[in-house]
Amino acid sequence: MREALDVARATKHALTDATEAEWEIGGVRGTLSRADLDAAIGPIVERTVGPLKRALRDAGVEAAALDGVILVGGATRTPIVRATVARITGKEPLADIDPDQVVALGAALQADLLAGTELAAAGEDALLLDVIPLSLGVETMGGVVDRILPRNTAIPTGARAAFTTYADNQTGFQIHVVQGERELARDCRSLARFTLKGIPPMPAGMARLQVTFRVDADGLLSVHAIETTTGKEQAVEVRPTYGLSEDEMEQMLLDALDHGEDDLLARRLAEGRVEAERVLLATDKSLRDGAALLEPGEAEAIRRAMDKLRAAIQGDKPDAIRTATDDLDRVSTPFAARRMNEAIARAIAGRAITEVEGEVEAARGVDSHVEEHERNRSR
DSSP, X not given: OHHHHHHHHHHHHHTTTOSEEEEEETXXXXXXXXXXXXXXXXXXXXXXXXXXXHHHHHHTOOGGGOSOOOOOSGGGGSHHHHHHHHHHXXXXXXXXXXXXXXXXXXXXXXXXXXXXXXXXXXXXXXXXXXXXXXXXXXXXXXXXXXXXXXXXXXXXXXXXXXXXXXXXXXXXXXXXXXXXXXXXXXXXXXXXXXXXXXXXXXXXXXXEEEEEEEEOTTOOEEEEEEETTTTEEEEEEEOTTXXXXXXXXXXXXXXXXXXXXXXXXXXXXXXXXXXXXXXHHHHHHHHHHTGGGOOTTHHXXXXXXXXXXXXXXXXXXXXXXXXXXXXXXXXXXXXXXXXXXXXXXXXXXXXXXXHHHXXXXXXXXXXXXXXXXXXXXXX
């Protein structure tokens, strides 16, 4: 077995410069061409194209903007690897740097700069950044992941997101912190779970949960959650890379690439179902509370549209759910407008116009100073 591996390795090395190479194992001789080798390893090489394109996309760099391409590792001497890189980037890889020494040379250059010796004295500069290897986020209604810190964000860093309640009289938030590139929490790595309790009962959408992620220079993630109307808060710390090997991180990225289309479809389906359920709850409540405003036959038409939406939710077609949701919205809009008009009339009854105008202007002023990214998803 060892002899076969040694012969195979020597034959592969010979095909770096030659178009054919002879081999011999146990008295058996043969010839292997570069074309045969390319055909055998071609599918494996093609699997690296996706990660290469993703790396460029994550960095926000077009292939045409690259100054050059340096390959790392002895396997990159293989002609098909170099040809594939040239095809994707439009640039021939730099062949005057030993791929076995690239990492060591880069580390030596960085060490020289940090030590302030020859390169630093010559005015050379380089910036080495640590980044988040995998996206960090929280699970929202429907099991969907809302990414707060995307992968490849330089650390230390921080970001904030806002959420609200899904149901009336909800008195707590379940915060599930996850890591990964998949669209659903079940397919990502669970990092932490904690509960923010003590929220007073409020109508759906009134509570405001502010979630802040911070990653320090050592890679420690701090998650802080606060309900802004009450000041109730909770926090947790976790090291995202603890117990996670390089191979496992690479596999998580490959899984995200392999399941990309299916994941997006699953996300659309989950989000569509959550939105449809929210609309159904709101519409049912409106029918009960505003029955006096309904016109003849209107309630029946609205309930038929609600039944069609419930049927669509049971299926697995995001577009069907969206269509049924839009149909319900269209049928119920006149009724909703009458309810809105009645609510406004009650709110301003017996009040001066100037007083109402002042409150509206004040509200606009508050809205203009909200800097956080508000998300309309529920917890």
